[in-house]
Amino acid sequence: MADGNFNRNILPYNNYRSGVRAGRSAERARAVKLFADMLAEENLISGADEADRLVQKFRNKLFEDKM
Numbered sequence: 001m002a003d004g005n006f007n008r009n010i011l012p013y014n015n016y017r018s019g020v021r022a023g024r025s026a027e028r029a030r031a032v033k034l035f036a037d038m039l040a041e042e043n044l045i046s047g048a049d050e051a052d053r054l055v056q057k058f059r060n061k062l063f064e065d066k067m
Contacts, residue, residue, distance in 0.1 A: 028062045 045051040
């Protein structure tokens, strides 16, 4: 129903979708950083190349999961 407010059409559709996407992206970035920090802190990986490979693999797994 039109109420005369011309700004209503600029809101994102379906549960403020752009905000939800931004939140998911921020949490994924935070998870990847925490994983990389944990690898370094616990000395689980001996080489930087191996650590980078595991971080990249973790990042790919996060983006495969579509909730």
